[in-house]
Amino acid sequence: MNQVETINIAETVQAEEAPLYVAQALAREFARTAVARDQQGGTPKVERDRIRASGLLSLIIPVESGGWGANWSETLGVVREFARVDSSIAQVFAFQHLMLATVRLFGTENQWRQWWQQTAEHNWFWGNALNPLDTRTSSQVISGQREFHGKKSFCSGATDSDMLIASALDAETGKLLIAALPTAREGIILHQDWDNIGQRQTDSGSADFQHVLVHQHELLTDPGPLSTPFACLRPLIAQLIFSSIYLGIAEGALAEAKQYTLGQSRVWPGSLAGNIQADPYTLLHYGEFWVALEGARLLTERAAALLDAAWSRAEALTAEERGEVAVAVTAAKIATTRAGLDITQRMFEVTGARATTAALRLDRFWRNLRVYTLHDPVDFKLRELGDWALNGAYPDPSFYS
Structure with a gap:
């Protein structure tokens, strides 16, 4: 096209x-x-x-x-x-x-x-080479020119990209510096070493930055990372992206399970039902799946609506308004993680043994979700939400909340 x-x-x-x-x-x-x-x-x-x-x-x-x-x-x-x-x-x-x-x-x-x-x-x-937990890339000014040098990991989408958002730690101040750089800049070497069990085509491999020149106008320092309530929307956008993908994976898994159940699954001999569509245990599972997905969907869409309102506020956004979005996004993240992992695992209970054939690779839904949900631990999201529920404390802005 x-x-x-x-x-x-x-x-x-x-x-x-x-x-x-x-x-x-x-x-x-x-x-x-x-x-x-x-x-x-x-x-x-x-x-x-x-x-x-x-x-x-x-x-x-x-x-x-x-x-x-x-x-x-x-x-x-x-x-x-x-x-x-x-x-x-x-x-x-x-x-x-x-x-x-x-x-x-x-x-x-x-x-x-x-x-x-x-x-x-x-x-x-655009591809990603921003990893705030990665301390292996540093930034120094050498002969009047700033350079990024070191190794990066989890550079999702970097391969075949035109531009990169890259990060490094300032060798003098220890502060995180973020820049927008052409992917073809001399010294940027992308490795094809992503071979995980899921999300297998995200190009999330590693990269080497070998004395990569960074011009002043390419640095994002004004206002800079997480410097204002509006700037602190960035991690919330990332978290809501995760939730939307988790939800989509679960919806896709349920759709394929339904198609297989209606077209291929057989009623168990001990069932009193005449066909799979009437089997009570099959219907029970689908009812549980639907309730979990509907709750996750509503939470995700509500969080997106709050994000839209906050985005439109721009630099006028307050810390409290940002905090309300954070609570909504955190709840969506937890709900989509739990519902998604449950459905992608239990979908085989409504499809049966023949659905485990490697030709279908229905396990890809679980593998993709399992890999992606490990991006940051959901336990920490639950702690943040518990602090809000008990103490009224908004999640502290960070690159993960």
């Missing part, structure tokens, strides 16, 4: 429906190869190029800067649409918008407006 074809597709529906319409068409394509690509691993180059051509890389960018002008609820809805069929694609796509949010929240208006416009104009894909 080229850009002209994408524009024609978007013009055939109402403007507010176009992004989801395009995403659904892409998701149907991705679903056809999802099983094979899960086995293959590596970079989903074809799928990334399809997203490039769709124009969806500019989904969150305002219309005046050349984008679709979507809000976070709409953007996360597209993420969830992809996650139902391919959560690796969903993560790479979602991180595009997390990186765009990073330059908006941490940089000056001149910086983010320029990068947003260039992203919309050139269909730039």
Whole structure:
């Protein structure tokens, strides 16, 4: 699909429906190869190029800067649409918008407006090389020039990207420095060493930064990371992205389980039911799945609506308003984690032994979710929520809350 074809597709529906319409068409394509690509691993180059051509890389960018002008609820809805069929694609796509949010929240208006416009104009894909827990990359000023040097891990979406958000610790102050850099900058070496049991096509491998030149105008220091209530929305956007992907994975798993149950599953000989659709235990499980997913969905959509309101407040956002979003996002994160892990594990109880054939790879839903939910421990989310429920204390802003 080229850009002209994408524009024609978007013009055939109402403007507010176009992004989801395009995403659904892409998701149907991705679903056809999802099983094979899960086995293959590596970079989903074809799928990334399809997203490039769709124009969806500019989904969150305002219309005046050349984008679709979507809000976070709409953007996360597209993420969830992809996650139902391919959560690796969903993560790479979602991180595009997390990186765009990073330059908006941490940089000056001149910086983010320029990068947003260039992203919309050139269909730039952004990748991640920001890991606040990674202390192996340092930053020094050598002969008047700042450099990033060291190793990075979990660089999701970095392969085949045009721009990177990268971090390093200032060797003098110990402060975290964040910069927006061209992926092709000399000294940036991306390794194809991501081979985990799940999220196998997120390109989340390691990278080496070998004396990478960083210009002053590429540093995001004004207002800088987590410096204001508005800047502190960045981790909440990340957490809500996780929740949306978890929810999408669970919805996709339930949809495949339902299709298999209705088409392939057999009623157990000891059941009094005449067919699988009437088997009481099968119905019990599906009822439990539905309740868990519905609660997780409502919490996630409520958190997205609160994020939209906070985003629109921009620099006027208060710490208390940010705290309300944090509580809602934390609740959604916990609910989607629990519901998703339960459904992706127990789906085999309503599909049966034949559904475990490797050809179907139905276990990919659990593997993807299990890998992704380990990004940061849900126990700490429960502690934060408990502190709010008991003591009225909002979660302290960090890169994980």
